[in-house]
Amino acid sequence: MATAGKVIKCKAAVAWEPNKPLVIEEIEVAPPQANEVRIKIVATGVCHTDLYHLFEGMHKDGFPAVLGHEGAGIVESVGPGVTEFQPGDKVIPLFISQCKQCRFCKSPKTNQCEKGWAADRHDVMASAESRFTCKGKKVLQFMGTSTFSQYTVMNQMAVAKVDPAAPLDKVCLLGCGVCTGFGAAVNTAKVEPGSTCAVFGLGAVGLAAVMGCKAAGAKRIIAVDINPEKFEKAKVFGATEFVNPKDHNKPISQVLAEMTDGGVDYSLECVGNVGVMRSALESCVKGWGVSVLVGWTDMYDFAARPIQLIAGRTWKGSLFGGFKSKDGVPEMVKAYLDKKVKLDEFITHKMTLGEVNDAIELMKHGECIRTVLSVSPQ
Secondary structure: OOOOOOOEEEEEEEEOOOOOOOEEEEEEEOOOOOOEEEEEEEEEEOOHHHHHHHHHHOOHHHOOEEOOOEEEEEEEEEOOOOOOOOOOOEEEEOOOOOOOOOOOOOOOOOOOOOOOHHHOOOOOOEOOOOOEEEOOEEEEEEOOOOOOEOEEEEEHHHEEEOOOOOOHHHHHHHHOHHHHHHHHHHHHHOOOOOOEEEEEOOOHHHHHHHHHHHHOOOOEEEEEOOOOOHHHHHHHHOOOEEEOHHHOOOOHHHHHHHHOOOOEOEEEEOOOOHHHHHHHHHOEOOOOOEEEEOOOOOOOOOOOOHHHHHOOOEEEEOOHHHOOHHHHHHHHHHHHHOOOOOOHHHEEEEEEHHHHHHHHHHHHOOOOOEEEEEOOOO
């Protein structure tokens, strides 16, 4: 490429400060250094975690930043020491590294990795180092990815090469939401055939969890949301029943217990709300019920009575659906191409990078499942 080894000037949506609209700016993207790849981002989803950083977490050291972490693109150039990628490869940037060397990567028990931005700056949600500048200032790379930019630079341990046949405006959703929900059911909860599941929150992550429960062979999948308009969508992904907590004057856990002879086998909290987390746990049957926290939040403590766990329930969390990132994402792309996993059905809106603030408003008001932004022309 003619741009290899040079600084690229391109468009990006910059969050200069918390709780303010993003600004489309011209930024400079430095060439990749050792073990890094520079990626032209073709498409990106807008995920609730982007909104969380902007409107809820609002960590003072986390700005200015380029948000976005659910993208897909094409390798533009590679730095010294990169052998796995070459210009033209279709890739998905990963917010969880997989270095394959650390004790976590070597363990089959987890998908955590000691390397990357999350190792020591999970509160700021960005590494101190960045390849971005704008107006003479360093701009942080949100979750190490920054897919609301036409170009980004990433370490090769946080990039997945995907099938050249993959449509980037669809598989970008596998960079976060769909893997997160699907894997929470399949990998973390380990939903069993014939079981009864409840999924709380029917955004993209919740709907992906519904899809995961179905793929695992669950017999009953109860979708729980306070927006009844989400229920028809949930049916597409495999939900068998629907409950709106607002339709009842007793706790949702009691409603579910009465529907299921004492509680569900598995519950998945896909909202990121500590009150809902407690409800999801209490909706599980005693003896063997498993409840998984999937929604991202780090704002408040959660609480429950010890007897809930003493009575045999398990409470656990899931990050990126338990998928080891570099291994899992290409597998999920293949599953989509083999029509084993749905992606198109999540996409309710298509916009351009310049319309990113409209996309954020849609999500804030629960009016979309996923909006996909076209970032660079292919």
